[in-house]
Amino acid sequence: MMLEGRIALVTGGTRGIGLATARALAEAGATVVLTGRDEAKAKEAAAAAGAASGLALDVTDAKAVSTLVRGVAKEHGKLDIVVANAGIMEDALLGMIREELVDTTLSTNVAGTLHTVQAAARAMMRKKTGAIVVLASIVGEHGSAGQTVYAASKAAVANIARSAAKELGRSGIRVNAVAPGVIDTDLTSGLTEEAKAENIGKTPLGRLGTPEDVANAIRFLVSDDASFITGQVLGIDGGLVL
Ligand code: NAD
Secondary structure (H helix, E strand, C coil), rough: CCCCCEEEECCCCCHHHHHHHHHHHHHHHCCCEEEEEEHHHHHHHHHHHHCCCCCCCCCCCCCHHHHCCCCCHHHHCCCEEEEEEECCCCCCCCCCCHHHHHHHHHHHHHHHHHHHHHHHHHHHHCCCEEEEEEEHHHHHCCCCCEEHHHHHHHHHHHHHHHHHHHHHHHHCCEEEEEEECCCHHHHHHHCHHHHHHHHHHHCCCCCCEHHHHHHHHHHHHCCCCCCCCCCEEECCCCCCCC
């Protein structure tokens, strides 16, 4: 029970990596609040993950993020762990990129992560301790054909972690990113069998990742076992070379 007594918040926790992370943190003893865009789904997911509560939150809404994070910290007396997981991915070749895709991707992945980290930092500052993890991607580190918008957004997410870590270290707050490879979730369910086989072929560990692979790494990063680790972008990709 390495996270006993800790208060944790996971955004986009209704499925996939967010749901697995909420479950992993709860199993490690943390009191977990998970959020989703839909309140009913968030409550259902919270029950399934052993989380304390499930709340509605759209991370593109800065004011809503700030209000919710402040509310969680107030209700539980503190906030120790925040996982800014909510994100979207839509592929488009350069010539096919619509302005709407740019807007939705950047407002969810970049601004949404920024709002969450900002609110988390404010809530953690009072106790001068805390751990934040954001969801970058192998695509953000190396680029990927047909994923220019998503790659740009995830490069930005990685640099939110690197920059916030520099700013918040003296306040006792650690900020890290995980950069998953191809993880088997709804986000990647559109991949053809051929595309999945191609990715597996390029992965030394010879399989796609599971949400639990990512959740276990996040649980480590927010625990005291990672107490001297900040500003890092940890690849969780089975060795995949893009
Ligand atoms: P998913 O689509 O299964 O889950 C994403 C979650 O984010 C959902 O709960 C969704 O409702 C939520 N969400 C989306 N927009 C939101 C918004 N505006 N406000 C609040 N919640 C919102 O995806 P996943 O595979 O579990 O991905 C989780 C994170 O990991 C994402 O940031 C994704 O970019 C990142 N990631 C995933 C992979 C992968 O291969 N699956 C690889 C690298 C990074």
